[in-house]
Amino acid sequence: xxxxxxxxxxRVLGLSILCALPFLLCLAGCDSTPPPIPLTQLNPQQxxxxxxxxxxxxxxxxxxxxxxxHGPPLRGVFKKQYLPSxxxxxxxxxxxxxxxGRNLMPAQPNTDPQDLYDLLAYLHTL
Numbered sequence: 001x002x003x004x005x006x007x008x009x010x011r012v013l014g015l016s017i018l019c020a021l022p023f024l025l026c027l028a029g030c031d032s033t034p035p036p037i038p039l040t041q042l043n044p045q046q047x048x049x050x051x052x053x054x055x056x057x058x059x060x061x062x063x064x065x066x067x068x069x070h071g072p073p074l075r076g077v078f079k080k081q082y083l084p085s086x087x088x089x090x091x092x093x094x095x096x097x098x099x100x101g102r103n104l105m106p107a108q109p110n111t112d113p114q115d116l117y118d119l120l121a122y123l124h125t126l
Contacts, residue, residue, distance in 0.1 A: 033076035036064050037125040049122025052115045056108065063126055071105055075126050091120050 042050060053063055053074075060070040067073055072084040080089050085102060087093040095116060101107035 033066065033079055036075060042122070042125060045118050045121045046125050047122075048115075049118035049120065052119040053122055056111075057119075060105070063123075074123060077126060078124050079126075094120060094123065 037046075039047075039050065057063070057074070062069050062073045062075065064075055065073060066075050077083065077094070078089055083089050083093060083097070085097075087097075097105065098108050098111060098116060098119070100109070
């Protein structure tokens with residue numbers, strides 16, 4: 001390859017990177033999780049689940065932002081394939097985590113079954 005070809009190739013690569021940079025920066029800063037359903041649009045079960053969340057979960061977990069508090073954020077918890085622990089993101093694993101605890105999260109073995117169903121319904125809206 002002669003010097004002119006090398007210069008042309010470098011110029012093309014440089015322009016390609018320059019053109020792709022805004023797109024790559026956007027991807028790096030974009031949150032791919034869809035926004036939660038607005039609280040005003042929750043059905044009665046989901047609204048009760050939000051009340052359960054407020055009473056028992058909000059002190060350690062954010063629900064509507066992707067930042068951690070004391071525990072991992074719950075936004076998009078069921079929109080991902082896996083929980084932060086690596087377990088499948090499904091009702092069974094979340095229920096087990098609530099009832100039996102995990103790492104620093106204390107177990108909640110006396111959780112009312114209806115409260116748990118309502119909480120799961122709410123978490124699915126996030």
